[in-house]
Amino acid sequence: MLQGPGENAGVIDLGAGEAVAFKVESHNHPSAVEPFQGAATGVGGILRDIVAMGARPIALLDGLRFGRPGWAFDRAVAGIGHYGNCVGVPTVGGEAVFDEAYEQNCLVNAMCVGLLPAQRVTRARASGPGNLVVLFGSTTGRDGIGGASVLASHELAEDDEDKRPTVQIGDPFTGKKLIEVSLDLVERGLVESLQDCGAAGLASSLAEMARDGAGIDVHLDRVPLREDDLEPWEVMISESQERMVAVVRPQMLAAVEAVCARWELRCTVVGDVTDTGELRAFHDDELVGAIPARLLTDECPRYEVERRPRSARARPRDERPLRQRLADPNGRSRRWIYEQYDHLVGSRTIRRPGLDAAVVRLRPSLRGLAVSLDGPPVGERDPFRAGAVAVLGAARNVACAGGEPLALTDCLNFGNPEKPEVAWELAEAIEGIAQAAEALGIPVVSGNVSLYNETDGRAIPPTPVVGCVGLVPDVRSTPSRWREGDVLLLAAAPGELELAAEAALVRFLWKAAPLLSLAHDVGHGGIDAALAEAALWSGIGAEIELPPGEPCGGAALLACDPGDVTRLGTRGLTRLGVVGGNSILGLPLDELRAAWEGEP
Amino acid sequence: MTERPRIGVVVFPGSNDDRDAAWALGALGAEPVVVWHADEQLPDVAGIVLPGGFSYGDYLRCGAIARLSPAMRAVAEFAAEGGPVLGICNGFQILCEARLLPGVLRPNASRRFVCRDVALRVERTDIPLMSRCLTGQRLVIPIKHGEGCWFVDEAALERVAELDQVVLRYDGKNPNGSVGGVAGVCNPEGNVLGLMPHPEHAVDPLLGSGDGALILASLVDAAREHHGSLAATL
DSSP states (O other): OOBOBTBSSEEEEEETTEEEEEEEEEOHHHHHHOHHHHHHHHHHHHHHHHHTTTOEEEEEEEEEEESSSSHHHHHHHHHHHHHHHHHTOOEEEEEEEEOGGGSSSOEEEEEEEEEEEGGGOOOOOOOSTTOEEEEEESOBOSTTTTIIIIITTSOBOTTGGGGGGGSOOOOHHHHHHHHHHHHHHHHTTOOSEEEEOOTTHHHHHHHHHSOTTOEEEEEGGGSOBSSTTOOHHHHHHOOOSSEEEEEEOGGGHHHHHHHHHHTTOOEEEEEEEESSSEEEEEETTEEEEEEEGGGGTTTSOOOOOOOOOOOOOOOOOOOSOHHHHHHSTTTSOOHHHHTTSOOOTTSOEEEOTTSSOEEEEOTTSSOEEEEEEEOOOTTOOOHHHHHHHHHHHHHHHHHHTTOEEEEEEEEEEOSOTTSHHHHHHHHHHHHHHHHHHHHHTOOEEEEEEEOOOEETTEEOOOEEEEEEEEEESOGGGOOOOOOTTOEEEEEEOSSSSOHHHHHHHHHHHHHHGGGEEEEEEOTTTOHHHHHHHHHHHHTOOEEEOOOSSOOSSOEEEEEEOGGGGGGGOOTTEEEEEEEOSSEETTEEHHHHHHHHSSOO | OOSSOEEEEEEOTTBOSHHHHHHHHHHTTOEEEEEETTOSSOOSOSEEEEOOBOGGGGOSSTTTTGGGSHHHHHHHHHHHTTOOEEEETHHHHHHHHTTSSSSEEEOOTTSSOEEEEEEEEEOOOSSGGGTTSOTTOEEEEEEEESSOEEEOOHHHHHHHHHTTOEEEEEOSSOSSOOGGGEEEEEOTTSSEEEESSOGGGOSBGGGTBOTHHHHHHHHHHHHHHHHHHHHHHO
16 A cells, blocks of 8 residues: 555555556535536546546546436436546446435445556645645636535535535536646656645645645735635635646746646646645735644544434345346446446456446556445445445455455445434444455555435435455456356355455455456345346356345356366355356346346 | 658547557557647658547537647648548547538437447448458447537538448447448548547457457558658659
8 A cells, every 4th residue: 555545545556566546535415406517526526636646547437326317317427427528537337326315315426546656656745845836727716615615514405506506617628638737747747746626625725735844825816716806715715626736846837837838727826835834825915814734634623423323124125026126227237327438548448337347457568457336235224234235345346357356445425423323324334344344454545425415304324335446467367258158156155244254255256257257246136137137248148047045145146167167166156057048037138138228 | 661650649638539549559550649739730740640539628519629720730731642641539520620521520319428339331441541441341349429420411412422432331220320320431532531430449359349450550551651652752
């Protein structure tokens, strides 16, 4: 691990001089008020977090939870496509879950994965008194004022249309230029540190930069404005998009300005680094605000909130016939969603979206990264289980694509934590994530918390959404499709959420992957649904004998050449059947495909 | 004759597939050279690729701004002298806006961006940019666009047919509603080709298809030949 929590994103060493930076972040409240721009700027924000680490973004994933398919969901998908497609970063995966519990409070979680040389991790911390603080990118306006404070820190209610002005507007073209300029600056060694201007605007980005004794003086009258009557406090907290802050040594300024000019991007010296440890704001040389930066960061007020357990009743299993479950918005193919995203730009996408994890190649080598983003099943109310199951699902997805899970990132979506029951859910979910991660032996390197996801006093269910990144040693042996004559097996972890057994299953899966033509996580829909998905994905049916009962813990389907079965070992494996024919479980594939594909 | 012909890849602010195109050209035996949109003169190159993306954000009609760029004026001169020019997706849109190719590209009939593999039928192989393909051949190459519905009015369509300018058609389902299922067209001289599918994303079976390499390798051959003919006239 090269960088853990506390920076813009976590960074993991991949060996061979390469490192991967990644993080998931929420944009729930803005998306609830205005889904297109809310989702678009969610993508823009997470991209800048990765770029601030000096990494080139190579993959995006999105976790979407909505009440139902329909206008709001379509607009969020369009917003994600608008931004991701336009900036040229492939959107390769994620989840789309529909449940009426998210009707008033949709979840839009965006994850970005970036690649950088291992010895060049860029950080946000300012250093070197006398160095310049340079703001580059878009101008600053009134859009997004109060985005973090008004919108994200309160429950939603009936009059939320009034809050539309607090939602930022995305400009992916400037976002694209910002990415190219930032990476150019880092590659040329022109900046000491980089920071995204995100929630709470300059106030939070400068406070986060002014740490460890360094201070920052900012001159708000020097900030280029979109409208000229902004108050200093508005300049300080505006969340206008597509802006970044860099610390630049004075002798490098001309070179920085030249890079920005080449990309026709505005850049302005707005302040300098001091040794006061204070964040001081000036307007026309008059001091208009000062605070020790540590009070906004490491020493900010902490709350010990009361926790009260609440009983959680699990929703009964969906017992409808397979065809109906496959046609359900939660059971059907996500093709109609991911086909609206460019998932190929970069020419790295070895395993495309649609099944478990995608794999992107680390060109020019044959190594690859398997990436997934996964949350708890619909109706899961037990927060510990939700956290653990999300971690294990994300890791299993990566392992099914042949990746050895390396690290996790998490987005904690919860209700109002001032309520003891929600505070308890939050603590329990964190414990579930922590224990599952420990069982897997991998770190959680970054993440984000989204609270107050409730409307009129009704909170969303505990929804920790977990991203996992894994290393595929050779993309040529990525499991892809099952083939005629392959033997089908079921690998299941014994017991109900026995973490050691779950971790052993994950380990078995990625180690076995090079021998497998296909591996597919059984997930929340059951063995029959997983078999149907794998058959439709592969375009060929199978002769199956279902085992009695469903596994209580994690499980995966495996397909391999009959000659390789003995090399897998037999412990914990159940033989399900043989690949062949045009039907599965007695249902013709074309009939199932008609139910499974197309839009809900 | 150059072993590795130099092929310029024009980079506009907002180009996305420039790196992928350069990588694919390099793998297929060319030396890719970045051409910056603001450059008024082309460097010493024997072929040009206009890559995919959203030039200048494409907040206006796709390609409408890019056609006014200094580099495009130079590309138009290069094309007029017979130099091979390949426009991919946004590059195709720019070539149409610049009137180097017939027609316009409208929003998809579905009104949605679409990214998927499509099957194509090769209609012409007698132009240098398609020399490695066979007439009637079926190619699988991905598309990814929101505005790929090629359109011309009936009179223009007759002229396109007369001059035999249709180079590629969608085979099977038309993904964007283009007139006649057209996926790619060339100029009457045959040295400028625009297409919506992305051959640079289909140069390696690991990426799902290697069929795009046939088109890009044809460009590399054409550039090598163009360089040779220029050298001969000097």
